[in-house]
Amino acid sequence: MLNILKPYKTKSYKNAEDALAAIVEIYDGNIAHLRTSFAAFAQGSLKEKHVRGYYPFIRIKTDTATRPDTRLAFGFVTRPGVYETTVTRPDIFDEYYKNMISLLLKNHGVAVEVGLSDVAIPLHFALGEDFHLERDLTHAQMESLPAIFDQPDLSLMDDQIANGVYRPKDGDPWPLSLFPAPRADLSLMRLKHYTGTKAAHFQNYVIFTNYQFYIDEFTKIATDMMNETSDPSVKKARLEYSSFVEPGDKITVNKNIHVDSRGKDETGASLKRLPQMPAYHLKRPDGSGITMVNIGVGPSNAKTITDHVAVLRPHAWLMLGHCAGLRNSQSLGDYVLAHGYLREDNVLFHDLHPSIPIPALAEIQVSLEQAVAEITGFKGYDLKKIMRTGTVATVDDRNWELRSSIRQNVKLSQSRAIALDMESGTIAANGFRFRVPYGTLLCVSDKPLHGQLKLPGMADSFYRERVEQHLRIGLRVMEILRGIGSERLHSRKLRSFNEVAFQ
Numbered sequence: 260m261l262n263i264l265k266p267y268k269t270k271s272y273k274n275a276e277d278a279l280a281a282i283v284e285i286y287d288g289n290i291a292h293l294r295t296s297f298a299a300f301a302q303g304s305l306k307e308k309h310v311r312g313y314y315p316f317i318r319i320k321t322d323t324a325t326r327p328d329t330r331l332a333f334g335f336v337t338r339p340g341v342y343e344t345t346v347t348r349p350d351i352f353d354e355y356y357k358n359m360i361s362l363l364l365k366n367h368g369v370a371v372e373v374g375l376s377d378v379a380i381p382l383h384f385a386l387g388e389d390f391h392l393e394r395d396l397t398h399a400q401m402e403s404l405p406a407i408f409d410q411p412d413l414s415l416m417d418d419q420i421a422n423g424v425y426r427p428k429d430g431d432p433w434p435l436s437l438f439p440a441p442r443a444d445l446s447l448m449r450l451k452h453y454t455g456t457k458a459a460h461f462q463n464y465v466i467f468t469n470y471q472f473y474i475d476e477f478t479k480i481a482t483d484m485m486n487e488t489s490d491p492s493v494k495k496a497r498l499e500y501s502s503f504v505e506p507g508d509k510i511t512v513n514k515n516i517h518v519d520s521r522g523k524d525e526t527g528a529s530l531k532r533l534p535q536m537p538a539y540h541l542k543r544p545d546g547s548g549i550t551m552v553n554i555g556v557g558p559s560n561a562k563t564i565t566d567h568v569a570v571l572r573p574h575a576w577l578m579l580g581h582c583a584g585l586r587n588s589q590s591l592g593d594y595v596l597a598h599g600y601l602r603e604d605n606v607l608f609h610d611l612h613p614s615i616p617i618p619a620l621a622e623i624q625v626s627l628e629q630a631v632a633e634i635t636g637f638k639g640y641d642l643k644k645i646m647r648t649g650t651v652a653t654v655d656d657r658n659w660e661l662r663s664s665i666r667q668n669v670k671l672s673q674s675r676a677i678a679l680d681m682e683s684g685t686i687a688a689n690g691f692r693f694r695v696p697y698g699t700l701l702c703v704s705d706k707p708l709h710g711q712l713k714l715p716g717m718a719d720s721f722y723r724e725r726v727e728q729h730l731r732i733g734l735r736v737m738e739i740l741r742g743i744g745s746e747r748l749h750s751r752k753l754r755s756f757n758e759v760a761f762q
Contacts, residue, residue: 269374275361281373283349285315293385314345314440316376321367332751333762334362343432345376345440359761382408384444388451415441436761438570446567454538455506462548464737469580472726474553481541487514504540506530558604561685569693574745577698579733582680584703592725594646597699600684601652601674611692623698630735649677653684694753
């Protein structure tokens, strides 16, 4: 027999707060039902043959698809019809859902419906990131688990919608969002696995780097910002950020905040062994702080992390790392602002073919150039002394220098490439694919084509002098972008022909 907590009736709402409350009620009720049933199963007292919980859904039906403001990039459907998406984790996505529902109500003037979908919640997702399913179960219980509780179904977790190839069956609704609930839940779980921190800590402005030096400097700056100060101007700046989170969900709360508002000074604990791609979060109360992730080296890692961060719908992500300078006029420590990408990473070939151009985004590019000028002190034409703009080549072979010079140089020269790395093109392409504003600012750490190879000790001076400045530029960029606002950042340039309504 199917055991469902209770039959939730689909209702219409013309108020975003009420619609969100319905989502919370349905989701929390079904999650509580699954967790209670699992506890009974683990104790050997579960009587039901099958236990199931379902995700909530949001639906809109409209006979028109006009939008009052053609400058809008999201918040509306593109044609008449029925649109629907399953939703999950209102504890993380509450403000996001409320904003998207508010825009639908405003732009279409019709009610939204919230109800119980027919998509089952897998037990693994219901138990959450902190639960180890196998830890307290016997072998026999593990064997019988799939017959009683729903397991993750990969057929519900692909990226057809984001890739623009999804077509609903006759009579089925069109999608409202890029990521249905199971796909989002999978990424939330994977983020904890890869980064060592819960997805709830991630902020809306994300910096990716390929060197631990940047993380060390970020940790130093963020930790200092949590310390108490009597300087009024410094205190005002520090109060913008509420806490700093490190892998292991170790939380250091800003000591400038009144103790009654602070809660516990620390939760979690530092990890003895760092995860594959450790994440660090300088948090603001509204989620508009800065997350920094050391993704390591290579396009595979770059795709993996951005595949999962994308479900959080950040307002911008930026690649900040090292590269090989390809021009003789460049010096070690010079900056590279990517305006285009030669994509030979080979990890997105089937999702976004390399022949599809990845455009530069004006708001990001202008903010990057402004931040470089502010931090370095170089203005106007003089900025060209330390920064070059142009094409960045991203490859999947760290030893690309060992190819014959003819083979390696022709395409680089034809593309007018000025730098080469192993992550930037992938991060930009996945930003384009998932409609997340993206940018790249690299620092030249070697010049292989001109005899300056990255060898032990050669780049020590560069690391000491440039990492702090480079990171300060990245942090300043995020401050500028925050001031621009999410509506302008999420450009129409990133939206396809028949786009989903949710940003």
